[in-house]
Amino acid sequence: MTALRMAAASAAFGRDLEADFAAAGRLIEEAREQGVGLLALPEACLGGYLLSLDDDGELDAGPPALAADGPEIRRLAALAGSMTVVAGYCEAGADGRRYNSVVCVTGDGVLGNHRKVHQPLSEDASYASGDRFHAFDTPIGRIGMMICYDKAFPESARALALDGAEIGVVVSAWPGARTAPAADLANDRWKRRFDLFDRARALENQIVWLSANQAGTFGSLRFVGSAKVVDPGGEILAGTGVGPGLAVAELDVARALETARRSMGHLRDRRPETYTYAGAASA
Structure with missing residues (x-):
């Protein structure tokens, strides 16, 4: 079994794409210097x-809408090189709509893409909604992605786990409280x-869980901020706190999953036939 070094970023990004690529490049190089194989950048x-x-x-006019197979995503893939990198962007859909999306790339190109399903507050005025969750294979294992508010719904992560995800990656632009902020x-x-x-x-x-977030x-x-790496027992292995930085941790993913599920296997012990409620057919 092989250990994987992984990292989640807490960092600030804005409208200037050149500045964003410069910041992403710095984070990728910092992670590369630490031997990271999987890096999550924010929503x-x-x-x-x-x-x-x-x-x-x-x-304002909002973020620029980028094609999932366009030059900007190819540029991100080139920066990633041998590393697996997950990053959020505004996707220009073939249907003419804009989606709040996250892409997974290596130097070989795009491995997976997810459109945010759950939209908080007035976000639906700026983006169309995605319609599914799915896991996919990468050089570092099978992962599943979600964006920010998606993680507030247990069904999102459960759908990914049931699809074989070993690592869940959530990218966020999660702010502090809107009323009575601390x-x-x-x-x-x-x-x-x-x-x-x-x-x-x-x-x-x-x-295993990677959580990246915007900072500032x-x-x-x-x-x-509060980027982190969490193990299958819910313990935080590394975190950035509320400031910018990289949360870096190393874990043998296969062994960690095997150990966590050895006695009480939450996926194995499910009883889906009991998970019903009145009105479920029309919900």
Whole structure:
């Protein structure tokens, strides 16, 4: 069995694509110097996120919409080289709609793509919604991806785990609380929720979990950082705190999953025939 060194980034990104590529390149090189094989960059790291999540908040034209097979994603793949890199961007769909998406690349090209399914607050005014979760194979193992609010729904991560994902990767632009924010982000209630979701999704599915997030401020949003690597028991192996940085940890993924599932296997012990409720057929 072989150990994998993996990293999740907490970093700031904005509208300037050249600046974003420079920041992504620095993070990729920093990770490469530490022997990282899998790196997660935040949601919307190519072009920035929205300026506000309020209907009457600050607005602009939004991030540039990029084709999943376009030159910008090929540029990201070239930066990745032998590393597997996951990064968020605004996708220009063939249907003419814009999607909040995340792509997985190596130097050989695109390995997987996910469109954000769950949209908080007024995000649906800027993006269309994705419609599925799926895992896929990569040089470092089978992974599944989700974006930010997706992780608030247990079904998202469970769908990936049931599709064989060994590593869940969630990229976020998760801000602090919109009302009564804490002066210290470390004590912010939305930051606590961010961390709880990460640990719960890893533990309930007994998978390795990488969580990347934006840091700093953008428009009216103040992001909580808190990138981390979580083991299948829900324990945080490495974290950045609320500031920028890389959370780096090394783990033998296959052995960690085997150990976590040896006695109590949460996927094995499921009883799906009992998971019904009144009105389920019409829900």
